[in-house]
Amino acid sequence: MSRSAVNWIVVGLIAAVITVLQVLAGPVIEILLIAVRVLILAAFAYFLYTLWRNNRTRLSYLDRRQKVLFYGAGALLLLVVLGSFLLSWTLLTTLVFFAIIGGCAFVMWRVYQDTAGWY
Numbered sequence: 001m002s003r004s005a006v007n008w009i010v011v012g013l014i015a016a017v018i019t020v021l022q023v024l025a026g027p028v029i030e031i032l033l034i035a036v037r038v039l040i041l042a043a044f045a046y047f048l049y050t051l052w053r054n055n056r057t058r059l060s061y062l063d064r065r066q067k068v069l070f071y072g073a074g075a076l077l078l079l080v081v082l083g084s085f086l087l088s089w090t091l092l093t094t095l096v097f098f099a100i101i102g103g104c105a106f107v108m109w110r111v112y113q114d115t116a117g118w119y
Contacts, residue, residue, distance in 0.1 A: 037085065044081070048074075058115055065112050073107040075102070 022028045052059070060071060080100050087093050 041081065055112075058112075061115055062111065066114065070108055070111045073104040077104040080104070
């Protein structure tokens, strides 16, 4: 069996276990899922902080407009991720969520790439 098939089987089994646990022990699994969300958010924040710390010299060369775009997109990204905990998810909200994240990431990447030859 290929490694990819084994990985998909493991993901399917984990999803099945979470579904069964949600039915059998609803409140307990809800608390665990909230804890996992918080841990993922903390890991994401740490990743962004280390990324900023390693590139703060490069980002200091941005002009005012670029800083507003870069940090504004980052703030919007943070608000969308934090607000996602309050949403009831449908297909439309999922598409809008990923569109906003993709747009913010593109703006931040584009501004960062504009500084490539500055120093």
